[in-house]
Amino acid sequence: MDKIQLYEEIFRRKSVRKYNLRPLSNDVLAEIREFSESAKPLDNSIRYEFSFLHTADVSKLLSVKAPHYICFYSEKKGNYLMNAGFILQQVNLYLSARGLGSCWLGMAKPLKQKTVMKNDMEFVIMLAFGNANEPLHRTNPLEFRRKSLAAISSSSFDFLEPVRLAPSAVNSQPWFFSENKDEIVVSREKLNALKAPLYGRVNQIDIGIAVCHLWLSLEHRNKSILFDFTEAPVPDGYEFMAKVKIGSK
Ligand SMILES: Cc1cc2nc3c(=O)[nH]c(=O)nc-3n(C[C@H](O)[C@H](O)[C@H](O)COP(=O)(O)O)c2cc1C
Known part of the structure; x- marks a missing residue:
């Protein structure tokens, strides 16, 4: 997907909080992984990784129930929080463009026994995603x-x-x-x-x-x-x- 498609998505994307809990196919998940890995970082010197979790792997408290979550892990260095926002927002727009809902989750955490750290990197934030059970896009800019x-x-x-x-x-x-x-x-x-x-x-x-x-x-x-x-x-x-x-x- 090119930058023009991501740009156009800015004008209709929205947070989706209701999901069909049926998991996406492995092929679709592989494409999402591939796009995420190819997203442009804001600061090339900061190491980061993604991890894909399912409903059962995320604490239920304060989270939106979705079939999938993409977690962002980062080396704790310099502008790593800005870097996380810059990279994951490309994924947020990508998901919207390919007809999937997503929602940033600032309070949700992966369950402790699973993955709070990954390869010495800290869990930063996650996006819930999947097929939407509510309107996926805004139809009028006045809705923002x-x-x-x-x-x-x-x-x-x-x-x-x-x-x-x-x-x-x-x-x-x-x-x-x-x-x-x-x-x-x-x-x-x-x-x-x-x-x-x-x-x-x-x-x-x-x-x-x-x-x-x-x-x-x-x-x-x-x-x-x-x-x-x-x-x-x-x-x-x-x-x-x-x-x-x-x-x-
Ligand atoms: C960093 C960040 C954390 C967020 N955390 C949550 C959250 O924990 N739960 C939630 O329902 N929405 C969360 N949101 C979604 C915001 O509430 C939403 O983006 C904002 O109200 C604007 O609405 P829109 O995304 O539909 O345009 C978060 C958004 C961002 C960018």
Whole structure:
């Protein structure tokens, strides 16, 4: 599946929470694995792996019941949470494009005796997926409940609309985009002491998801994109996450 198909999926994807629990065929699962392995990372230096689990392998508490779950494991290093969001969002869009439902699960865990660690890597997050038992796609862009472009950016960049539509934990949309010289600066809302322990981790995954949509949006406009993680000034109340340099192809 190419980047254009993933880009187009941004405008109709949604979280699916009701599933037909019949497992998908091995052939379909093999294709999903193959796509996942081929997804582009945000940071090539971070090791990561996937693991595919079934309904019985995931704690029932706080999770959506689905026939399959894709778990993301990562070396705990640098921007590994953003990297997880960037990679798994490609899988989220891919599943939607091939007619399967999926839902990010920020609280669910693999059952302890199974796989909380894998090859020294930490479990980061999972996506539930399978055949949907509810409408799979949005049919109207007005169905997206999202902040306005003005609320997430200090400049009127035309390529931010697909980024605005990105999913986030509890739909918090913690991202902000500003300009610094010829670069876009991506920052994240600072959390108060009450919210930080709850959302500090998933909000970094959210930023990776938004940056994935930004990458697909710029690819769609035939622009090249270079990520840089050296700090730049950010607006009050936000913390620095990434800089993005845009060029022509
Ligand atoms: C990192 C992350 C964690 C999430 N965790 C959960 C979860 O534990 N349970 C759930 O039902 N939805 C979860 N969601 C789904 C969000 O609630 C959903 O993406 C958001 O409300 C926007 O809706 P949409 O995905 O339908 O566009 C999560 C989303 C993200 C990005």
